[in-house]
Amino acid sequence: MLWLAVLLGVIGKLVSLLRRMPVEGLAGRRLGLIALTVLGTWIVSGLTVDLRYFDFANLLVFLLIGAAIGAAESVGSDSERHRVAVP
Numbered sequence: 149m150l151w152l153a154v155l156l157g158v159i160g161k162l163v164s165l166l167r168r169m170p171v172e173g174l175a176g177r178r179l180g181l182i183a184l185t186v187l188g189t190w191i192v193s194g195l196t197v198d199l200r201y202f203d204f205a206n207l208l209v210f211l212l213i214g215a216a217i218g219a220a221e222s223v224g225s226d227s228e229r230h231r232v233a234v235p
Contacts, residue, residue: 162183165180175220183215187209187213
């Protein structure tokens with residue numbers, strides 16, 4: 149049950165970053181879409197194969213997801229830095 153909560157949180161974070169990421173660029177929406185696709189493939193393959201024995205595949209999936217979320221947060225922090233308060 150806890151594992152489902154973690155997966156739902158990761159999927160929610162990936163969907164929200166797809167809406168915030170810029171369309172162009174290396175760390176754009178394409179990276180988030182690739183991460184979401186890899187996560188979907190990992191979940192479907194996990195329904196048919198025991199993934200406990202494939203540590204390297206699990207590592208790559210969550211490394212790519214972390215890179216996509218980190219890129220989205222850095223893009224978000226750059227846009228917040230450029231805001232100017234108007235009195």
